[in-house]
Amino acid sequence: MFADRPEVLAPPSAPVLGRIWPVRDLVVGVGALAAITLLLIAALVLLRVRGAAVGMGASVLLELALGGIVLLLAARRGVSLRELGFVRPTTWRLAVPAWLGAYGILVGYVLLLRLAERAGFDVSMFTRGNPVPLSGDEGVALVAVMAVTVVLLAPVCEELFFRALLYRGLRGFWSMPLALAVSGSAFGAFHLNLSVVLPYSLIGMLFAWLMEESRSLWPPIVVHALVNGISFAVSIAALTN
Secondary structure (H helix, E strand, C coil): CCCCCCCCCCCCCCCCCCCCCCHHHHHHHHHHHHHHHHHHHHHHHHHCCCCHHHHHHHHHHHHHHHHHHHHHHHHHHCCCHHHHCCCCCCCCCCHHHHHHHHHHHHHHHHHHHHHHHHCCCCCHHHCCCCCCCCCCCCCHHHHHHHHHHHHHHHHHHHHHHHHHHHHHHHHCCCCHHHHHHHHHHHHHHHCCCHHHHHHHHHHHHHHHHHHHHHCCCHHHHHHHHHHHHHHHHHHHHHHHC
């Protein structure tokens, strides 16, 4: 099922999307993320600290952990940024369909929940969504940190972990559909929010497909940033009205 020996990397002149991660790196990466997440949750619970600033600080640390895990594994294995996927895409033409597809998934999910509700099912646990934690009382500095985290830090770090590490690693051993499904599901589960697991899993699969087709990490990062940026702008606009 797995072979623990990565293939020779593609030559520098070629778009890089070959096998670069052995199984042990995937295990270490996922294990490190799980451990850091549990430690952050435990610290927040034990210290009994709450508030937007605390939540934002935890989010920043978790995002930095995502990117840091991948960069440390890459440095240990001698994998360059280019080999991680930071290369010129073979095409940008799929970025817009992927961006629209992400919104199509979200809209379709909302419609599905409404149909289920009309049929008599209790869907209350799935309707909370994943709103930006803003109450309107935050200072400008905190809102600015949130904006940078949501629009820049999260897209880069999450794409590094879930696409450059997890999807690329699984894709080196499995077929594309299976690697898409598993890495996408992990992306959905990472948000620790039952109400968005399904749509975010599908969006994770969409972003991985975009990287596969473009042979680069840049298109999913840009599309991810656009989706997050628009959501953040809508949240800010709703608070000011």
